[in-house]
Amino acid sequence: MLITLDDVTKSYVLGKQRVTILKNVSLSIAEGDFVGIMGRSGSGKSTLVNLIGFLDRQFSGEYYFEEKLVDQYTDDELSKIRNEHVGFVFQNFGLIEAMTVTENVELPLLYAGIANQTKTQLVLESLRRVGLEGLEKQSVKLLSGGQRQRVAIARAIVNQPKFIIADEPTGALDSKTSLEIMKLFRDLNINHGVTIILVTHDVNLMTYCSREIKVSDGEVSL
Numbered sequence: 771m772l773i774t775l776d777d778v779t780k781s782y783v784l785g786k787q788r789v790t791i792l793k794n795v796s797l798s799i800a801e802g803d804f805v806g807i808m809g810r811s812g813s814g815k816s817t818l819v820n821l822i823g824f825l826d827r828q829f830s831g832e833y834y835f836e837e838k839l840v841d842q843y844t845d846d847e848l849s850k851i852r853n854e855h856v857g858f859v860f861q862n863f864g865l866i867e868a869m870t871v872t873e874n875v876e877l878p879l880l881y882a883g884i885a886n887q888t889k890t891q892l893v894l895e896s897l898r899r900v901g902l903e904g905l906e907k908q909s910v911k912l913l914s915g916g917q918r919q920r921v922a923i924a925r926a927i928v929n930q931p932k933f934i935i936a937d938e939p940t941g942a943l944d945s946k947t948s949l950e951i952m953k954l955f956r957d958l959n960i961n962h963g964v965t966i967i968l969v970t971h972d973v974n975l976m977t978y979c980s981r982e983i984k985v986s987d988g989e990v991s992l
């Protein structure tokens with residue numbers, strides 16, 4: 771199994787009160803899954819995927835990544851695992867405006883210390899996969915929302931990660947562009963075996979997913 775959460779609970783202490791955001795969550799995600807996570811605003815979806823993406827290790831219960839307990843890694847080891855194995859896509863793209871398309875996409879490779887020639891090839895290959903060939907030198911400032919999200923997806927896949935976390939990736943896009951982005955995710959999932967964990971409010975997008983996870987007030991139902 772790629773990801774297993776066993777009885778995970780996440781809470782914050784606010785003043786004298788303890789607020790529990792995720793309650794006894796147990797779930798598994800296999801390689802090749804395309805998981806859709808749905809739930810109301812504030813139900814705990816982002817909290818859940820941030821934890822799955824190793825952005826947050828302050829929780830109780832067990833998280834196994836590739837059958838190994840995440841808790842056993844140091845912070846540095848976990849950062850390395852995150853950089854190598856997880857691609858993130860967010861609603862507001864998270865691109866660096868002053869940079870070109872290529873410069874944005876190659877960022878994860880710089881952190882990973884990949885050699886130049888390999889880097890160029892990997893960047894071109896991911897831009898091709900998202901349909902942005904020809905725009906390598908374009909400043910991201912000049913791109914449309916859909917093109918920006920494609921750049922973010924190219925950046926997320928350039929490291930050939932084990933899984934992608936997409937938290938409301940179509941939240942800032944019109945419905946036609948949203949469907950194009952969903953088709954792109956589906957292509958990456960089906961034709962390139964990329965595991966995708968997608969958070970969305972839009973029930974229409976569930977048809978692109980192979981499984982659904984519902985989050986309701988911090989509780990997960992499969």
Ligand SMILES: Nc1ncnc2c1ncn2[C@@H]1O[C@H](COP(=O)(O)OP(=O)(O)OP(=O)(O)O)[C@@H](O)[C@H]1O
Binds near residue numbers: 782818
């Ligand atoms: N750092 C924090 N300290 C305290 N409470 C927090 C913190 N971060 C999030 N929360 C609370 O956790 C709950 C779940 O938040 P989360 O962002 O996971 O919801 P969500 O399902 O992603 O919502 P949305 O659909 O609006 O993005 C909310 O009630 C939020 O206020």
Ligand SMILES: [Mg+2]
Binds near residue numbers: 817
């Ligand atoms: Mg959220």
